[in-house]
Amino acid sequence: MHVGAHPICHERSLGSARDGRRCAITARFEAHVRDFANGYVAEDPLLTAAREYADELGLASVSPAAGAALRLLAAAGAARAVVEIGTGTGVSGLWLLRGMRPDGVLTTIDVEAEHQRVARRVFAAAGLAQSRTRIITGRARDVLPRLADGVYDLVFVHHDRLEYAAATVAAGRLLRPGGLLVLGDAWGNGRLTDPTARDPGTVALRDVLKSLRDEDGWLPAFLPTPDGLACAVRR
Numbered sequence: 076m077h078v079g080a081h082p083i084c085h086e087r088s089l090g091s092a093r094d095g096r097r098c099a100i101t102a103r104f105e106a107h108v109r110d111f112a113n114g115y116v117a118e119d120p121l122l123t124a125a126r127e128y129a130d131e132l133g134l135a136s137v138s139p140a141a142g143a144a145l146r147l148l149a150a151a152g153a154a155r156a157v158v159e160i161g162t163g164t165g166v167s168g169l170w171l172l173r174g175m176r177p178d179g180v181l182t183t184i185d186v187e188a189e190h191q192r193v194a195r196r197v198f199a200a201a202g203l204a205q206s207r208t209r210i211i212t213g214r215a216r217d218v219l220p221r222l223a224d225g226v227y228d229l230v231f232v233h234h235d236r237l238e239y240a241a242a243t244v245a246a247g248r249l250l251r252p253g254g255l256l257v258l259g260d261a262w263g264n265g266r267l268t269d270p271t272a273r274d275p276g277t278v279a280l281r282d283v284l285k286s287l288r289d290e291d292g293w294l295p296a297f298l299p300t301p302d303g304l305a306c307a308v309r310r
């Protein structure tokens with residue numbers, strides 16, 4: 076077991092971030108940062124309800140901090156055409172739509188029609204016209220080849236880590252030059268930086284982040300929201 080002074084609290088403690096243990100001060104600091112980031116832009120009751128529906132279905136949704144970042148990114152890019160892979164109950168979709176141009180269309184894909192039924196109700200309750208969303212039921216790998224090349228401003232990927240690499244390749248084709256790819260849940264539920272985590276989903280996530288960083292076609296940055304957003308602009 077590693078024994079050493081912790082870089083943040085300078086306490087000598089048994090264990091370190093490396094073997095998954097953290098001192099109490101660091102844990103409190105991390106909780107404080109997470110709570111501040113999630114509370115800085117508060118969710119409205121509709122987003123809270125959509126998140127609760129997701130919880131009931133056993134689905135993860137983007138954190139409030141990640142949702143606010145998605146809205147920011149869509150607004151900064153004046154996004155009109157957005158693809159989302161992983162509709163869920165519509166939490167991330169609603170954040171994206173609120174940042175997009177008023178005439179923008181969200182194309183959102185999910186293999187589970189039941190999840191999309193809830194999302195459809197959430198979008199309607201938000202007062203969005205049906206024309207603002209194109210909700211496609213199907214597996215990402217079957218649907219993505221049917222979407223047009225080079226016309227999308229933003230692609231948000233939030234489904235199955237084992238399919239993030241294929242979705243990234245597809246996004247390279249779908250995005251216009253200057254368009255933005257965002258991968259959700261990019262901390263891999265905390266496993267990304269745990270060197271002992273070698274499950275296939277975590278390994279796949281590390282590989283896709285490395286390829287985004289190292290390949291010429293992307294300009295990458297990692298946004299450390301509580302759940303992590305890996306972003307890259309299509310050159």
Ligand SMILES: C[S@@+](CC[C@H](N)C(=O)[O-])C[C@H]1O[C@@H](n2cnc3c(N)ncnc32)[C@H](O)[C@@H]1O
Pocket residue numbers: 129134135136137160161162163164165166167168184185186187190213214215216233234235238
């Ligand atoms: C984490 S949830 C998405 C949550 C949503 N983005 C949000 O924040 O509200 C992942 C969703 O991806 C869907 N999914 C999983 N694998 C898929 C695949 N291969 N193709 C399409 N959808 C998939 C699941 O049914 C689930 O609804």
